[in-house]
């Protein structure tokens with residue numbers, strides 16, 4: 119099995135594409151550590167994963183610097199053997215540029231700060247372990263192009279930073295056998311959009327946004343997870359520093 123004996127950490131893995139990757143890695147013989155906001159959602163996700171294999175939770179609100187310090191401690195003490203990492207924490211709150219307040223901006227960039235230093239902690243374990251590793255950052259189509267219907271200046275700026283981190287780490291860590299790639303999804307129907315649109319408008323919004331994509335629909339968590347799993351796997355052993363568009367064709371052109 120592809121991930122036999124390998125441990126994955128998913129930052130922001132209690133739902134959506136990150137959780138799907140954890141399921142797939144466990145299904146291929148690996149184990150998973152889910153870092154997520156404290157609460158029932160995290161507990162339920164790890165309980166479900168545990169039915170198929172080994173799974174652990176680390177509860178941390180990544181916007182809370184004290185909780186992030188605790189997460190560092192748990193990752194370095196309990197999981198220095200992780201050789202796979204997916205950085206999936208994120209949220210999406212479209213807002214016109216002129217309406218932004220500092221707190222809106224900080225919320226995106228606090229997540230990048232946590233992602234940056236938690237990645238550092240995990241990479242230290244990978245380097246010490248000497249077995250190499252694979253990291254996939256979940257970037258975004260919005261870092262490449264803006265959509266008028268979803269104004270996202272601070273989100274896009276943060277995701278563009280994650281794409282740049284991908285390039286930098288790919289170069290710095292290549293000699294350690296650690297590959298670093300990113301996916302840049304377009305509109306994907308995950309719990310993220312349940313906080314963007316009211317429940318009674320979600321189906322209609324997804325239908326409408328689906329129409330922008332040349333393949334005629336929005337993505338699913340499976341669509342993006344499949345690409346992430348590929349980038350974690352030995353099948354992509356000569357790929358590093360790639361920003362992989364998983365976007366129904368939208369970066370090639372729009373309907």
Ligand SMILES: NC(=O)c1ccc[n+]([C@@H]2O[C@H](COP(=O)([O-])OP(=O)(O)OC[C@H]3O[C@@H](n4cnc5c(N)ncnc54)[C@H](OP(=O)(O)O)[C@@H]3O)[C@@H](O)[C@H]2O)c1
Nearest residue numbers: 130133134135155179180181206207208258305306308310
């Ligand atoms: N869905 C899309 O169309 C799309 C497109 C491009 C990029 N992305 C990116 O894909 C990644 C995964 O998102 P998804 O679509 O799979 O949605 P999702 O199910 O909402 O996953 C994002 C996860 O990040 C967690 N998270 C957010 N803020 C956090 C915090 N302060 N502390 C701890 N955990 C936090 C969320 O937990 P809570 O729910 O508890 O906050 C959630 O479990 C995100 O980085 C997103 O920006 C998504």
